[in-house]
Amino acid sequence: MKLGFLVDLDLCMGCKGCEVACKVENKVPLHSWRLRVKYVDVGTYPETKRTFTPLRCNHCEDAPCERICPVSALHYLENGIVNVDKDRCIGCAGCMMACPYGAIYMDPVTNTADKCTYCAHRVASEMMPACVVACPVEANIFGDLDDATSNISKYIMQHQKGSGVRVRKPEKNTHPKHFYVGSGEVHLNPLASKREEGYSLFNKITHLDHIGGE
Amino acid sequence: MVEHTYAATNAVVTLDVPIPQVIWGWMITLNMWAKSIGTGVVLVGAYLLARYNDSTGESVRKNMPIISFIFLNIFLLFTLLDLHQPFRMINIFLHPHWTSAITVGAWMATVFTGIMFILSVISLKKYILKKECNLAGAYNTLLKPAVILAIPVTLYTATIMGEATARELWQTPTELVQMLLAAFLCGSAVFLLIGQKYDYEAKRDLAIILGLSAFFSFLIYMGEYYFGHMKAEEAGATIAYVKEGGLYHNLFWIGQTLAFIIPMVLAYISLKSKSSSLMMLASILAIVGLFIAKHVWLIIPQLLPLS
Numbered sequence: 022m023k024l025g026f027l028v029d030l031d032l033c034m035g036c037k038g039c040e041v042a043c044k045v046e047n048k049v050p051l052h053s054w055r056l057r058v059k060y061v062d063v064g065t066y067p068e069t070k071r072t073f074t075p076l077r078c079n080h081c082e083d084a085p086c087e088r089i090c091p092v093s094a095l096h097y098l099e100n101g102i103v104n105v106d107k108d109r110c111i112g113c114a115g116c117m118m119a120c121p122y123g124a125i126y127m128d129p130v131t132n133t134a135d136k137c138t139y140c141a142h143r144v145a146s147e148m149m150p151a152c153v154v155a156c157p158v159e160a161n162i163f164g165d166l167d168d169a170t171s172n173i174s175k176y177i178m179q180h181q182k183g184s185g186v187r188v189r190k191p192e193k194n195t196h197p198k199h200f201y202v203g204s205g206e207v208h209l210n211p212l213a214s215k216r217e218e219g220y221s222l223f224n225k226i227t228h229l230d231h232i233g234g235e
Numbered sequence: 236m237v238e239h240t241y242a243a244t245n246a247v248v249t250l251d252v253p254i255p256q257v258i259w260g261w262m263i264t265l266n267m268w269a270k271s272i273g274t275g276v277v278l279v280g281a282y283l284l285a286r287y288n289d290s291t292g293e294s295v296r297k298n299m300p301i302i303s304f305i306f307l308n309i310f311l312l313f314t315l316l317d318l319h320q321p322f323r324m325i326n327i328f329l330h331p332h333w334t335s336a337i338t339v340g341a342w343m344a345t346v347f348t349g350i351m352f353i354l355s356v357i358s359l360k361k362y363i364l365k366k367e368c369n370l371a372g373a374y375n376t377l378l379k380p381a382v383i384l385a386i387p388v389t390l391y392t393a394t395i396m397g398e399a400t401a402r403e404l405w406q407t408p409t410e411l412v413q414m415l416l417a418a419f420l421c422g423s424a425v426f427l428l429i430g431q432k433y434d435y436e437a438k439r440d441l442a443i444i445l446g447l448s449a450f451f452s453f454l455i456y457m458g459e460y461y462f463g464h465m466k467a468e469e470a471g472a473t474i475a476y477v478k479e480g481g482l483y484h485n486l487f488w489i490g491q492t493l494a495f496i497i498p499m500v501l502a503y504i505s506l507k508s509k510s511s512s513l514m515m516l517a518s519i520l521a522i523v524g525l526f527i528a529k530h531v532w533l534i535i536p537q538l539l540p541l542s
Contacts, residue, residue, distance in 0.1 A: 052253070059542070060250035071249070076542050085400035091337035092326040111326055112319025115337055117258045118399040123541030126255070132319040189542075192467070193400055207246040211540040212472055214246035222249035228256040233319045 023082075023101040023198065024139060025166040027173050027186070028075050031203035032160035035060060035073030042155030043077075046140060052229065053126045055137040056152055060222065061207050061214045074208045075152075075161070078103065078124040078137035079189060079197035086116035086125060086136075094134065101166075101198060102141050107133045112233065121193045127233035139163070166198060176202070257537045262317040264530040266310050267392055268421075270344075271414070271525065273306035274389035275422025277351075279444060281382040283426065283437060291433045296374070297362035298429055300354035307348045314341075336398050340391035347384040350377050389418040402536035403469035404459070413455055417525055420448035420494070424518035431511060439506060442514050446502030449521060453495035456528070469539060476535040487531045493524025 035058055043049065043056040056077040063070045080103045087095045087103055094110035097103060110133035117125045117134065125136045140150035148154075153161045164173035177186050180202045188197040189209045206213040218227055280299035284292050315321045328345075331338045353370065354377055360368035393414045397407030423444040430438060460478075464471030477487035501517035504510070 054252050057252045059248060061246050062249045063244050063246045065245050085398065088334045089337065089395070089398045091332055091335040091341065092323075092330045093332040109323075109326055109330060110320065111323040112321075113317075113337060114258050114319070115335070115395070115399070117255065118537075119401055121401040121541060123254055123401070127319055195400065207244055211542050212468055213244070214248050216248045216251075216540050221247075224250060225253075226248055226251060227253045229253045230256075232255050232258060 022099070022168075023166045024080070024144065025101070025164065025173055025198040025200065026077070026080070026139065027162040027176055027200040027202060029160045029162070029176075029180075029202045030072070030074065030208060032158045033058075033073045033075065034158060035071070036157065038155040038157060039075055039152035039161060042151040043137070046143070046151035047138075049135075050128060050130050053128060053135070055126075055135070062222075063207055063214075072205075072208055074201075074204075076122070076124070077152075077199065078120075078139075079122055079195065079199040080139060082196035082198060083194060085119035085121065085193075085195060089115040089119040091115065098141060100144065102139050102144070103136075104138050104141050105133075105135055107131055107135065110134050114232065117232070121190050121195065122197075129234045132233045173200075254540060254542070257534060259317070259533060259537065261530060262313045264526060264533050265313045266317070267414075267417075267529050267533070268526045269306045269310040269313070270389060270392065271417040272421040272425060272522070273303045273310055273351075274347075274385040275418035275420070276303050276306075276425050277381055277385040277422070278389070278418055279422030279426055279441070281378065281385075282444075283440075284378075286440065287434065287437050289434070291430070291437045293362075294430065294433065295426070297358050300351050300358050302425060302429075304348070304351040304355040307344070307351055311344065311348065336391050336394035340388070340395065343384060343388050343391065347381065347388045350381045350384065353377060354381065385418075386415075390414050399536075401541055402473075403467050404463065404473040404532075404536045409455060409459070413452060416448045416452045416455075417529070419444055420452065420498075420521050420525060423448065424498075424521045427514045427518040431515075435509065438511060438514060442502045442505055442517070445514075445517060445521060446499045446506075449495040449499040449502065452528075453491060453499065456491060456495070456532075469536075472539055473536045476538055477531065482538070483531050483535055486527060490524050490526075490528030490531055493520045494528045495521075495524070498524070 037058050040056055040058050047055055049055055059074045059076055061072045063072055084103050092109050092111055094106045095103060095116055112132050125134050128135045143150060150163055153163045162173050162176050164171035180186050184203055186200045186202055187204050188200055276299050280295050283295045315324055327338055327341045357368050357370050357374050360366045361371050390411050393407055393410035396405035396410050399405060423441045427441045463474045475481055476483045498517040498521040501513050505513035
C-alpha cells in the first residue's frame with residue numbers, strides 16, 4: 022500500500038475548511054500549520070483571477086527529511102506515510118532545512134518538529150484524513166496509489182490530458198506522493214509569484230522571526 | 236525581490252501564513268567556524284610535526300591538542316545549544332540513523348574530541364605542569380587516528396548541507412573542498428598567531444598554506460558568485476542576495492575581503508619581506524573574515540520562500 026493525495030485545484034474555492042479541520046483534528050498550535058491554503062492573485066485589473074493552493078507534506082518516496090533526521094524521529098509507516106515520533110525528536114531542525122516544500126514546522130509547545138501525517142491516526146482506524154472529510158467540494162482525493170481501482174488512481178488516469186497531474190518541484194528527485202490537478206506555475210512554484218512583505222488582502226504577509234518555543 | 240515573475244501573470248501572494256525564514260542562524264556559523272579551527276590545527280599541526288622535529292615541533296606538540304580541544308568544545312557546546320531539545324542529544328547515540336550526516340558527524344566528532352582530550356591531558360601534564368605522565372607514550376599513537384579523523388570531522392558539515400535538499404546553493408562536492416580549505420586557513424592562521432618564536436621556514440610554510448587556502452576559497456566563492464545562477468532557478472535566486480543590490484551584498488564582500496583577499500595579498504607580501512607582523516595581521520583577518528563569509532553563505536539560502 023502506498024497512500025497518496027491529490028488536490029483538484031479546479032474545484033478548490035479557497036474556503037480554508039481543510040486548514041481549520043486540520044488545526045482542530047491535530048491540535049496544531051498557534052503560529053503553526055500542517056496544512057495551509059495560499060492565495061495568489063494573478064493578472065492586472067480588470068483581468069484578474071485569484072488562485073488557491075492547499076499546501077501540506079508531500080510524503081515523498083525519497084523524503085529528504087527522513088534521510089537527514091539523525092534519530093529516525095521522521096520515519097516511514099508501512100502505508101508510505103512519513104510519520105513523526107515527537108518523543109524522539111531532538112529539535113535539530115535538519116528536517117526543516119531539508120524539506121524543499123517548507124512543510125515541517127517546529128512545534129512551539131513541544132519544541133519538536135511536526136508536520137502533516139495524512140492523519141495517520143485516523144487512517145489507522147480506517148477513516149479519511151480530517152481535511153478530506155471537511156472539503157465541501159471533494160477537491161481532496163486520498164487513497165492507495167498501488168491500487169489501480171482506487172479513486173485517486175482513477176482520478177490520476179482521467180486527468181492525464183490538458184494541464185495534467187503535477188507534483189511540486191519534481192527536479193528535487195523526492196518523488197512526492199501528493200499531486201495537483203489544474204495547477205500552473207503560480208500554484209506550485211513559490212518563485213513564480215511575488216511575496217511582498219506587508220499588509221495584503223486580509224493579513225500581513227510576513228515570516229516567523231523565531232521557530233519553536235522561546 | 237528574488238522572484239522571477241512575468242508581467243502577464245503579475246502574480247502576487249495575497250493571503251498566506253507567516254513562513255519560517257532563518258532556521259539555522261549564528262550558532263551554526265559559530266559551530267562551523269570553531270570546528271574549522273579545532274580540526275585545522277590538527278591537520279596543519281601534523282604537517283609541522285612531520286616537517287620540524289625541533290623547538291617548533293615541541294611547541295606544536297604542546298599547543299595543538301589544547302587549542303583543538305578548546306575549539307571542539309565550543310563547536311559541541313553551540314551544536315547542543317542550537318537544539319530545541321538539547322537533553323535529547325543522547326538519542327543520536329541510542330537511536331542512530333546512519334543515513335543522516337548529522338549522526339555520522341556527531342559520532343566521529345565525539346571520538347575525535349575524546350582523542351584530543353587525552354592528548355590535551357598529556358600535553359598539560361608533560362609540557363605545562365612539567366610532571367611525569369603515564370600516558371605520554373600514547374601521544375604519537377593517538378595522533379595518527381586524530382589526523383585521519385580530523386578530515387571527515389571537518390568535512391561532514393558539507394554533507395549535511397548537501398542533504399539539505401531545500402537549499403539548492405549548497406552542493407556537497409563544492410562544500411567539501413570549501414570546508415577543507417577553511418580548516419587549512421584556520422589551522423595555519425592559529426599557528427602563525429601563536430608561533431612568533433617558530434623558525435622562519437615554519438612560518439614561511441604556514442604563510443604559504445594560509446595564502447593558498449585563501450586563494451582557492453576565494454576562487455570557489457567567485458565561481459558560485461558569477462556562475463552559480465546558471466545551475467538552477469533557486470541557486471540563481473539565492474545568489475541574487477549577494478549580488479549588487481542584494482540584502483547581503485555588502486556583508487558578503489566584507490567577508491570575502493577580510494577572509495581571503497587581504498590575507499592572500501598579505502601572505503604574498505610577507506613572504507617577500509619576511510614580515511612576521513604582516514603574517515599575524517593576515518591570520519587575524521582570515522579568522523574573523525571566515526566567520527562572516529560562512530555566515531552569509533549559511534543565511535542566504537534560507538531567505539527564499541520554499542512554498
